[in-house]
Amino acid sequence: MNKNKLSIILALFLIVMSSCEDRLELLPEDDIAEEIVFNSEVTALGAVVGIYNRAQQDDVLNGTLQFMTEWQSDNVAFEGTFSTFEQVSVYSTLATNTSIFGIWDDNYETIGAANLVIDNVPLVPGEDFTEAERTQAIAEARFMRALVYFNVSTVFGQPLQVGQGRSNLSVPLVLTSETGLEIPRATLGEVQDFVESELLAVIPLLASGTRIKANPGAARALLARLYLYQERWEEAANMANMVISDSFYELATDYTFFDQPAATEHVFTLVNNEVDGQDTGQGWSGLSNPQPEGRGDVPFTQNLLDAYAEEAGDLRFTTLNQEGPGAISPNAIFTNKFPDGVNNADDAPVMRVTEMYLTRAEANLRAGTSVGDTPVNDINRLRSRAGLGALGSVDLDIILNERRKELAFEGQRRMDLLRNGLNLRRPGQPQEAQSAPGQNLTIFPIPQQVRDLSPFVEQNPGY
DSSP states (O other), X not given: OOHHHXXXXXXXXXXXXXXXXXXXXXXXXXXXXXXXXXXXXXXXXXXXXXHHHHHTSTTTTSSHHHHHHHHHSXXXXXXXXXXXXXXXXXXXXXXXXXXXXXXXXXXXXXXXXXXXHHHHGGGOOOTTSOHHHHHXXXXXXXXXXXXXXXXXXXXXXXXXXXXXXXXXXXXXXXXXXXXXXXXXXXXHHHHHHHHHHHHHHHTTTSOOSOXXXXXXHHHHHHHHHHHHHTTOHHHHHHHHHXXXXXXXXXXXXSSOOTTOTTOTTEEEEEOOOTTTSSGGGOSHHHHHSOTTTSOOOOBBOHHHHHHHHTSTTOHHHHTSEEEEOOSSSSOEEEEOSSOOTTTOOOOEEEXXXXXXXXXXXXXXXXXXXXXXXXXXXXXXXXXXXXXXXXXXXXXXXXXXXXXXXXXXXXXXXXXXXXXXXXXXXOTTSTTTGGGSTXXXXXXXXXOHHHHHHOTTSOOOTTO
């Protein structure tokens, strides 16, 4: 399908979808919209593209959600004028926080778009719409739905390692476009079981050879992340090893891959441009760049600067930082992973093969195994690329420190700390006590707007 035809399809789909932008998107669009979108192969495939478009919202995969979790942890400071972001940063979040509602709403919009495809693609008329094409379309929708559910389950409920574990309340599982609003919160175990079963099911159905949409490697990478969070060490190591062993993926030789969708580093990346990426300018580029191009809301903390300074010449810092005026301070240090502060068109690094080396190393260390390679060899590969010397051995603290330095500003630090029973803030940082695992405000509230419409969706403690 050529690019112009694809653009026409997407434009038609967005016109249809725009009619419901003003209401809570726990549910997808109305029956009339469905009849328009799913009356042909062309428009149905446009609906698949629409799922990715919804995921390009900054509240979904394009930076804002990821930075909000970084603000809760020890990697980045907050300076800016957005009171809703500041609440998250200083652990004073309210249930009426409009940025939290935006995360809920936009992620459920994406889930709703996926449900529409899953429910309606089998019913699209036309013999030209082959069974293989329908299977691929549905598999992509199922992957994207599983990915979004995995992400929101990490912020709206407590992790497995605290409280009641698998019985912790998570998010409502909306699995059909025909379901009404009256859906209670599922448990974390139910959400994670659903994500796992969906990913295992779609691996043999997804087309390989792509980095910019759902693919088998991305499904395996997400499973590896899930198994790591669940402390299923051998399964995490095996799944990460399968991604590493796929010759389609390879560690980049330097750190110029962030906005290069063809780079072998990427397992799954969302490709953005100035039109469809990071809506509202509050995503990767808009928030992380110093003024005047960006907002300058996401500078390094001194603690993270000190971590990089432990070893001189770490290329993960020296080649990936920039100085400039922040939203408040006259000068601060910011990441350069997302340099396009003018157009907000930097791609979203959803999954990359570096994470798989880190996962394999941690899982093998914890399990006492050497699936694929030893933990020290995996860590030394990454250190070599960073211009650092090889280590003779590694322990969990070293691996977590390497994860921090490799994945900083990509939205993974918060869960790496919580799942290991560590405070989100280091000693001497503000709100250290409030950031302890299991504390109420380490997770987001169920938005008040949601509870006004659905009061049976139980609120998290402390809100």
